[in-house]
Amino acid sequence: MRKCDNKVLLINPEDSRNKLNFEGIIVNEPLDLEVIYTVLKDNNIKVYFYDFLISQKQTLYEVIKKLNPNYIIANANVNQIPFVFEYFETAKKIDSNIKTILTGNYVEHNYKSIKSKYLDFISRSYDPKCILNIINNKKIKDINGLCYKEKGVWNYNNLTSYDINELPLVNRTHFYKNKDKYRYLELLGACQIRTSYSCPYNCNFCYRTSLNCGKYKAKDITKVVDEIESIKSDNIYIVDDDFLFNKKRLYTFVEEIKKRKIKKQYICYGRVDFIINNKDIIKQLKEIGFYYILVGLEAINDNFLNDYNKLIGEENNKECVRFLNEIGINCMGMFIIDLNFKRKDFFNLYKWIYNNDLKHVAVSIFTPMPGTELYNEYKSKLITNDLTKWDFLHLVAKPKFLGKRQFYFYYYILVIKLFRLAIKNKIYDFIDWKKLRKEFFKLVIKK
Numbered sequence: 001m002r003k004c005d006n007k008v009l010l011i012n013p014e015d016s017r018n019k020l021n022f023e024g025i026i027v028n029e030p031l032d033l034e035v036i037y038t039v040l041k042d043n044n045i046k047v048y049f050y051d052f053l054i055s056q057k058q059t060l061y062e063v064i065k066k067l068n069p070n071y072i073i074a075n076a077n078v079n080q081i082p083f084v085f086e087y088f089e090t091a092k093k094i095d096s097n098i099k100t101i102l103t104g105n106y107v108e109h110n111y112k113s114i115k116s117k118y119l120d121f122i123s124r125s126y127d128p129k130c131i132l133n134i135i136n137n138k139k140i141k142d143i144n145g146l147c148y149k150e151k152g153v154w155n156y157n158n159l160t161s162y163d164i165n166e167l168p169l170v171n172r173t174h175f176y177k178n179k180d181k182y183r184y185l186e187l188l189g190a191c192q193i194r195t196s197y198s199c200p201y202n203c204n205f206c207y208r209t210s211l212n213c214g215k216y217k218a219k220d221i222t223k224v225v226d227e228i229e230s231i232k233s234d235n236i237y238i239v240d241d242d243f244l245f246n247k248k249r250l251y252t253f254v255e256e257i258k259k260r261k262i263k264k265q266y267i268c269y270g271r272v273d274f275i276i277n278n279k280d281i282i283k284q285l286k287e288i289g290f291y292y293i294l295v296g297l298e299a300i301n302d303n304f305l306n307d308y309n310k311l312i313g314e315e316n317n318k319e320c321v322r323f324l325n326e327i328g329i330n331c332m333g334m335f336i337i338d339l340n341f342k343r344k345d346f347f348n349l350y351k352w353i354y355n356n357d358l359k360h361v362a363v364s365i366f367t368p369m370p371g372t373e374l375y376n377e378y379k380s381k382l383i384t385n386d387l388t389k390w391d392f393l394h395l396v397a398k399p400k401f402l403g404k405r406q407f408y409f410y411y412y413i414l415v416i417k418l419f420r421l422a423i424k425n426k427i428y429d430f431i432d433w434k435k436l437r438k439e440f441f442k443l444v445i446k447k
């Protein structure tokens, strides 16, 4: 017998079932689910978390059985969608009355391609009140951007942009309970905040710029600093696609942090052109505790950079790494392993990283994201339909000059060399390299 009170289970899905997924190295707090948690809790709804990224004592099946929730909500990236459908199937098989809701940035533009008989709603807006309105049985046709079924046929409401200034202060109960699990590399208890939504730039491979109906919205700095001040953690991970955008806003941020004597360490994303053209403000950010800046260097030659519409050149990338090294901010350089790579490109990339003394590196295989301009261009070259492969660690389209096995071979050699460089540089001491290497070789053999 079901109770009348609504009970909601929020699911943070697995990132990947491939062991090479930085498990235990970067573990992200499920901020967007916590935002939903906050709004539901404020409306006296009973809400529970099941977070696959941190170890669970019970299986999802056991939790659903015991809890018997009315709603299950998952927030997923593209590669997590197949996992979510499995969870929803489990739930529906336990009780077909459980309603399932899928949300997350991927669904904003790809909602029409998402199909599962176990799915009831797709919530496309970043506004958490949309989910509250479903649960509170508000008129379904009026819910911003909602996708819902009527007599087995999907209906799609129009979506309008959202102003993140309307978000309430995030309830961090879940984060504090698991603070020692969420980390960005060596920074433990990395507490996420979002100070803007969508991206003001327009790199043609990137999906993020199209979010929120393509409308970049930034939060008032006073609200941002209020939130930082209220967080009981020394490490703040600003997850904006690009925090280093508005110089005036950044000066106000620095002033406010200094005025309130807040002492924390920060991680944020920023672009090369902003960093090298605004060195004064970057130095001030260093003074108040900026520890990592995650920079999309993307490539080491101008042809690739021009192709991506990055508006920067190779020399700018070098200058950015040199400058951040000089002032003591850790530059996490993010690169794309392009489908046009030849053998020499893999080796040249390593050489560039070594010669420019770039200590922190992330290399992702070029993955045309559904919903981007580039996706249509690559549609005919796709070699898989398996969405779990859209994790930036797999080839999803055919490389131009190398066979699939060769491409993976050179990619793995590059990653192994980068591991060795990191060990030599004595960074990431907390990582179990032996375990990681073992998993890695297993993967090489499997390919």
Ligand code: SF4
Pocket: 199, 200, 201, 202, 203, 206, 207, 208, 209, 241, 242, 271, 296
């Ligand atoms: S790659 Fe970065 S700067 Fe470019 S559109 Fe995406 S988030 Fe913005």
